[in-house]
Amino acid sequence: MILTKDMKMADAIHRNYLLLPVINRLGIQLGFQDKSIEKICTEKGVDVSFFLSILNAFLDTKKTTTGQIQTHSVKNVVAYLLKTHSYYIERIIPEIENRINLLLQHSQLNKTEFLLVKNFFEEYKRELYVHISLEEDRVYPYMVEIAEAYHLGHANSTLIAKIKSYPIASYEEEHSDIEAKLFDLKNILIKYLPEPKDSYLQNQVLTMLFTLEQDISDHARIENKVLVPQITQMENALLKPQN
C-alpha cells in the first residue's frame, strides 16, 4: 500500500521503521502526536508531495513508484541525496565501526580475524567516500546545471562540450563494486568467520549492514531510475538545436 497525505505520520513508521532516517533527512523529527503526514509537513515547511514520493519510493521499489519522484525538481532530489550522504558519513558508518571494534574487545574474534574484518570494512569505507565525493564534486553539480539550462531552454558552449565529453551515462558504472563489497562483508560475517560463542555482537554489525544496504539501494535507485534517465533526456534536448 502507498502512503497518502491523510495518513498519520506515526503509522508510516509502524509500516516500516527503516523510514525513520529517511523522514529525518527530509527535515522531520519524532514527536508526531496523532498528526497527519500533511499537517506535519505544513508545520515544518516541507513539500508534502515531494515527501510522499520519497517515502513511497523507499517502501515500494517498483519502477513506477520511484518514477513519481521525477515530477519534482532535480535540485530538490539532489538536496535529498546529499543528506543521505551525510547520514552515511556522520551516523551509520561510524556506528558500524564502533560495533566492529567491539568484536575484538569482547574477544569474539582473534586478532587476525578481527583485522581481516576491520581492514575489509576500511577498504569499503574508502571506496564509498571516494564515490560520494565524486558525486558531490562532479555528478550532482552537473545534474543541477543541466536541469537549469534545460529550463532556460539553452546551454552555453562550455556545457555543450561537457555533455559531449562526460554525459551522465558515463558515471553510471560506479555503484557496482561498492555494492559487491557490502554483499561480501555480510557473507564473511554470516558464513566464513568461525562460529562465535554468542552471536549477539556479530548480529548487531549485520543488522547495521543490512540497514545500510537497503538505504544505499534506495539511494542508487533514485539516481539510476529517476535522475539518470531524466538528465539524459535533458542532455538530448539541449544538444538538438546544435544539429
Added chain:
Amino acid sequence: MIAIATASFVVGKGLMHILKELYSGRRIVLVSSEMELKALLEQNKISLLIASIAILNEIKPLAPKNIQIVKLMDSRPNYLQLDYNNSELLYSDDDESQVLHTLKRNLALMDKTNTANKSESELSDRELDIVREVALGKTNKEIADKLYISTHTVITHRKNITRKLGIKTVSGLTVYALLNKLIKMGDSF
C-alpha cells in the same frame, strides 16, 4: 571413502579386490569389527558403507544419516527370487553378475550424490587453486599462464566461485582464503 566392514576375512578381501577393479579412484578401507568401524566413522567421511548385517545392527544408533549402505546378508532364503532392483542387499551366495551389478549401481549412486553436493556449494580442487591465486592478487592472465589453462576458463571458474561462495570481490576472496588458510598472512603482500 568406501568402507567395508565384515568379520569374514575372505569376504572382506574379496570385496576389496572387486571394488578396486571396478573403481580405482577412491580409498577403500577394510575393518573387521564394529569397534573399528565406529572409530572410522568418527574420523572420516564415508560415502559408501558395505557391512555385514551383524556389524550394522551393533552400530545402528550411531550410523550417520546420509550414508549409502549395502548390507551383507547370509545366503538368500529360498522364497526370495533374484531381484536386480534391490541394490541395498548383497547375499553370500550371489553369483558374479549379481554382485557386480549391485556394486556398480552403488558406485554410480555414490558418484552422483558426491558431484551433486559438490557442484552446489563445495569448491573443487581446481577452484581452490584459482581462489588462492586470485587472493594473492594475480590477474586472470597470470593465473591462466601458471595453471596452463585459457583465460576464458579462469573466468568461468571465477564465476562459479562467486556463485558458490557468495563472494564477489577480490578483497572478499582474499579474506575468505586467509580465514580458510588457503594462503597465509604475508603471502599476499
